[in-house]
Amino acid sequence: xxxxxxxxxxxxxxxLAVWIFLAQGMAGxxxxxxxxxxxxxxxxxxFGYLLLGNAIGFAVGMLxxxxxxxxxxxxxxxxxxxxxxxxxxxxxxxxxMAVTATTGDITSILxxxxxxxxxxxxxxxxxxMAKKGExxxxxxxxxxxxxxxxxxxxxxxxxxxxxxxxxxxxxGTPEFFMLTVAGVTFVGALSGxxxxxxxxxxxxxxxxxxxxxxxxxxxxxxxxxxxxxxGGGETxxxxxxxxxxxxGLFAIPxxxxxxxxxxxxxxxxxxxxxxxxxxxxxxxxxxxxxARCSAVGTYIGIIPGMGGPVSxxxxxxxxxxxxxxxxxxxxGVIEGVVGPGAANNSTLGGALIPTIAFGIPGNVTTAILxxxxxxxxxxxxxxxxTKDLDVTFSLVWVLVVSNVITVSVCFLFxxxxxxxxxIKGTLLIPPLLLFIYLGSYTHTNSFGDILVTLVFxxxxxxxxxxxxxxxxxxxxxVLGRLADNYLWITYSRYDFGFLTRPGVLIILCVILASIFYxxxxxxxRRRASEGGS
Amino acid sequence: MNRRSATFAAAVVTLCLAFGxxxxxxxxxxxxxxxxxxxxxxxxxxxxxxxARQMLPFIGKQIPGNPTTIIKNMPGGGGIVGENxxxxxxxxxxxxxxxxxxxxxxxIFKPKKVKFELAKLQWLGGVRETxxxxxxxxxxxxxxxxLGAVKKKLFFGTTSIQSPRSxxxxxxxxxxxxxxxxxxxxxxxxxxxxAIRRGELNMTNDSQSGYFAAVLPMVEExxxxxxxxxxxxxxGKIVRDPRLPDLPTYxxxxxxxxxxxxxxxxxxxxxxxxxxxGGVRRGWVYAARVPKDVFNTMAASFDRFLKDKEMIAHFKKxxxxxxxxxxxxxxxxxxxxxxxxxxRDPEALEIxxxxxxxx
Numbered sequence: 082x083x084x085x086x087x088x089x090x091x092x093x094x095x096x097l098a099v100w101i102f103l104a105q106g107m108a109g110x111x112x113x114x115x116x117x118x119x120x121x122x123x124x125x126x127x128f129g130y131l132l133l134g135n136a137i138g139f140a141v142g143m144l145x146x147x148x149x150x151x152x153x154x155x156x157x158x159x160x161x162x163x164x165x166x167x168x169x170x171x172x173x174x175x176x177x178m179a180v181t182a183t184t185g186d187i188t189s190i191l192x193x194x195x196x197x198x199x200x201x202x203x204x205x206x207x208x209x210m211a212k213k214g215e216x217x218x219x220x221x222x223x224x225x226x227x228x229x230x231x232x233x234x235x236x237x238x239x240x241x242x243x244x245x246x247x248x249x250x251x252x253g254t255p256e257f258f259m260l261t262v263a264g265v266t267f268v269g270a271l272s273g274x275x276x277x278x279x280x281x282x283x284x285x286x287x288x289x290x291x292x293x294x295x296x297x298x299x300x301x302x303x304x305x306x307x308x309x310x311x312g313g314g315e316t317x318x319x320x321x322x323x324x325x326x327x328x329g330l331f332a333i334p335x336x337x338x339x340x341x342x343x344x345x346x347x348x349x350x351x352x353x354x355x356x357x358x359x360x361x362x363x364x365x366x367x368x369x370x371x372a373r374c375s376a377v378g379t380y381i382g383i384i385p386g387m388g389g390p391v392s393x394x395x396x397x398x399x400x401x402x403x404x405x406x407x408x409x410x411x412x413g414v415i416e417g418v419v420g421p422g423a424a425n426n427s428t429l430g431g432a433l434i435p436t437i438a439f440g441i442p443g444n445v446t447t448a449i450l451x452x453x454x455x456x457x458x459x460x461x462x463x464x465x466x467t468k469d470l471d472v473t474f475s476l477v478w479v480l481v482v483s484n485v486i487t488v489s490v491c492f493l494f495x496x497x498x499x500x501x502x503x504i505k506g507t508l509l510i511p512p513l514l515l516f517i518y519l520g521s522y523t524h525t526n527s528f529g530d531i532l533v534t535l536v537f538x539x540x541x542x543x544x545x546x547x548x549x550x551x552x553x554x555x556x557x558x559v560l561g562r563l564a565d566n567y568l569w570i571t572y573s574r575y576d577f578g579f580l581t582r583p584g585v586l587i588i589l590c591v592i593l594a595s596i597f598y599x600x601x602x603x604x605x606r607r608r609a610s611e612g613g614s
Numbered sequence: 615m616n617r618r619s620a621t622f623a624a625a626v627v628t629l630c631l632a633f634g635x636x637x638x639x640x641x642x643x644x645x646x647x648x649x650x651x652x653x654x655x656x657x658x659x660x661x662x663x664x665x666a667r668q669m670l671p672f673i674g675k676q677i678p679g680n681p682t683t684i685i686k687n688m689p690g691g692g693g694i695v696g697e698n699x700x701x702x703x704x705x706x707x708x709x710x711x712x713x714x715x716x717x718x719x720x721x722i723f724k725p726k727k728v729k730f731e732l733a734k735l736q737w738l739g740g741v742r743e744t745x746x747x748x749x750x751x752x753x754x755x756x757x758x759x760x761l762g763a764v765k766k767k768l769f770f771g772t773t774s775i776q777s778p779r780s781x782x783x784x785x786x787x788x789x790x791x792x793x794x795x796x797x798x799x800x801x802x803x804x805x806x807x808x809a810i811r812r813g814e815l816n817m818t819n820d821s822q823s824g825y826f827a828a829v830l831p832m833v834e835e836x837x838x839x840x841x842x843x844x845x846x847x848x849x850g851k852i853v854r855d856p857r858l859p860d861l862p863t864y865x866x867x868x869x870x871x872x873x874x875x876x877x878x879x880x881x882x883x884x885x886x887x888x889x890x891x892g893g894v895r896r897g898w899v900y901a902a903r904v905p906k907d908v909f910n911t912m913a914a915s916f917d918r919f920l921k922d923k924e925m926i927a928h929f930k931k932x933x934x935x936x937x938x939x940x941x942x943x944x945x946x947x948x949x950x951x952x953x954x955x956x957x958r959d960p961e962a963l964e965i966x967x968x969x970x971x972x973x
Contacts, residue, residue, distance in 0.1 A: 150658075150659055151658050151659065153659070154658040154659035154663065154664070154667075155658065157664065157667060158667040158668075158670065161667075161668060162671055249808070250808070250811055250812050253809070253812045253814050254809070254814060294691075294692060296773065296774060296798075296799055296801065297774060297775070297798045297799040298774065298775050298798065299692075299723075299774045299775060299776040299970070308690050308691035308694060308695050308727065309690055309691075309695075311690060311691040311692060311694075311695075312689075312690075312692075385801070385804075385805055385808070386801060435808070439804075439807065439808060439811070440804060440807070440827070440828040440831075441804040441805070441807060441808045442802070442804050445659055448659065448660075448802070448804075449659045449664070451804075452659075452661075452664040455827050455932055455933065455934075456664075456668060456931075456932040458931050458932070460827070460828075460831055461828070462828075462831040462832075462835075463831070463835065464831075525657065525688075525689045525690055526687055526688060526689070527688075527690060527695075529690075566799050566801070569798075569799045570797060570798075570799040570800065573795070573796075573797050573798065573799070574769060574795070574797045574814060574815075
């Protein structure tokens with residue numbers, strides 16, 4: 082353990098030294114631009130727009146299914162009609178987006194229903210805590226870790242400026258493919274009791290992800306002649322939307338549970354709601370986990386195609402592995418709340434890096450933001466790192482300030498929020514159902530979305546009853562399509578030659594090490610203890 | 615009276631007549647109190663959607679009766695679900711305007727799914743954009759005519775094998791007899807720009823808006839070199855886009871290298887057909903069922919919209935060039951030509967269909 086930690090510190094110090102070496106010429110400029118960016122965010126009316134954006138993001142994050150990206154696209158029109166300047170527009174748009182992952186966690190924890198597509202993982206440990214009457218503690222931990230994750234993700238933008246070219250361009254499609262393979266190895270950690278069941282669930286998710294119009298050759302796969310299953314993008318896309326599927330998998334079984342058991346969400350009555358401060362302390366107590374999960378979240382944000390839906394599960398798996406409580410999955414392990422809480426917030430900061438530096442949007446959110454950049458007359462690229470550096474820093478500050486404000490407001494109302502878990506289920510179910518279907522329907526505005534929600538709801542319920550891992554299935558669903566796409570591009574570009582690329586080999590070694598390390602270390606420990614006795 | 619003022623006077627008279635004609639048809643149809651929706655057959659947040667959202671306020675103020683204007687998204691089937699709906703099921707009172715990007719090529723590549731007849735759509739107007747092919751500086755060439763002499767292996771990147779945008783450069787390479795590898799599967803132009811920077815690709819192409827927004831900085835930086843453009847259709851002919859006057863078209867390059875006789879080559883004819891297919895890059899359409907007087911009113915509104923100085927200034931700032939656009943007769947003329955060529959030259963059409971199947 083000490084060896085592992087020392088190695089970690091050594092790596093950190095080396096990275097720091099390299100960064101200082103690369104950044105020495107820019108230090109003065111970065112400092113000045115950073116102050117100017119902060120001033121511009123706090124000047125009127127930018128700050129007003131920021132608060133407005135936060136308020137909208139607060140609601141959008143909490144409402145299940147209704148997602149940040151869709152809302153941001155709708156808000157883009159306002160930003161442009163109100164003739165906002167760049168910093169005002171980003172305060173508004175990014176201020177909204179930045180807090181959705183924060184407040185989305187609240188819905189996940191309290192109701193077991195994902196507030197956002199990227200906050201489903203907080204359900205797994207957070208919601209059992211709410212059921213045990215520990216909603217306050219879970220919320221405190223998730224909010225605090227969200228704030229820390231957002232700050233680290235935003236800080237990453239600032240840190241990335243001098244090293245952006247190697248950071249973004251070092252890895253190519255073959256390496257992206259290997260990273261998705263690495264993601265698959267996390268299925269083991271997500272599968273709870275039985276690894277075989279976990280792998281089967283992951284494989285099922287993988288197959289579901291292939292439904293739709295395949296991007297490479299425009300071939301229909303498993304669409305059974307229905308155009309709904311072609312997907313909604315301009316070039317076709319995934320036939321099964323992540324939001325309807327996630328909401329169905331988690332929300333429907335939860336509602337069935339609530340309806341059949343009667344009573345309220347919180348099954349154990351605790352004297353006082355308290356525990357919020359305990360949760361905040363938890364986040365700080367696991368600061369190393371928060372830092373690692375934020376770093377993972379940031380880097381996943383940089384990789385094209387990935388984002389919150391991937392980073393949350395990787396962080397969850399990481400948290401459960403390092404907690405050593407894998408046998409207690411789904412019982413309210415606090416690490417499983419803290420890790421994903423941080424990662425889904427830091428991802429946005431990471432995703433902004435290639436968008437700002439090269440005009441390469443990694444996901445829907447940043448694609449819309451790129452649209453906003455262009456409408457406002459900003460050209461992503463070198464100028465964002467030189468001439469318009471203050472605008473770049475204003476983005477950093479919007480991420481930080483928005484989360485500070487939102488988390489503070491949440492803490493003020495936390496007791497009232499946690500009290501929602503004591504409301505009678507029969508009163509909660511109708512509005513919850515309404516929001517779930519409404520949110521799913523925003524995926525493609527068609528009845529098919531509702532059907533997908535219902536089908537995955539039924540599947541989710543069966544999986545709960547027979548104790549199969551829903552997280553493994555979701556991870557398969559998000560990674561399957563990416564793996565398929567990256568492998569296709571890799572093979573059509575490099576044939577099998579890609580297997581000799583150094584990046585690919587390094588990632589392969591890491592994958593093998595992470596698979597065999599637990600077994601080897603267990604054997605070593607056994608041998609050591611035998612030797613001792 | 616000198617010649618210049620005579621021309622001026624003639625122009626004024628023509629304009630007055632045109633305006634008179636436009637308003638005469640518009641007098642009796644009003645959209646007062648109604649809601650007019652532009653239907654985007656894709657999800658919220660895509661390129662087509664973002665463009666329409668910027669257009670909306672400028673369009674709204676030109677429609678008689680100042681109706682409420684909204685965007686309606688109906689994604690699915692790569693655009694076909696929305697296209698079919700507009701043609702067959704949308705209200706016929708003119709309150710639904712389709713904004714189609716791929717309707718023309720869908721009729722060729724996805725004929726079994728398409729439930730509309732291209733020739734019967736009523737075109738209110740459209741956006742004209744060329745496409746630009748660019749190569750990595752590593753290839754060491756500065757213009758398209760040198761492409762045949764490149765020593766390195768060409769890796770040409772595109773989204774899908776059916777992408778019409780990529781077919782012209784593919785045909786160019788075929789005519790030049792240049793061996794290349796087609797790498798498909800990229801999610802967006804952004805992904806391909808990144809791949810060029812990493813050396814994964816060394817050739818790709820982009821729309822004009824993409825080119826001005828994100829490729830031009832790379833050209834200025836010296837990372838990539840533009841070598842050819844698709845051009846636009848002007849008075850029935852393919853010409854260089856007026857916003858990119860110095861970049862030759864694929865056709866010019868082929869003619870320079872292969873001589874006039876190449877015009878008879880079916881591959882060349884397929885290349886030409888593609889330029890007409892892309893002549894209306896994004897078109898605003900009414901279903902055949904919408905009455906003629908409603909169509910005339912809306913066509914006149916779009917005509918005013920296209921001339922709006924504020925709109926032109928906005929798009930110049932947002933996408934980097936003037937959104938030179940097609941009014942109703944200009945868009946209709948291009949579509950008529952597409953329908954005509956398809957009938958006249960089935961051989962060229964078959965080449966395109968074949969290219970959508972294999973590299």
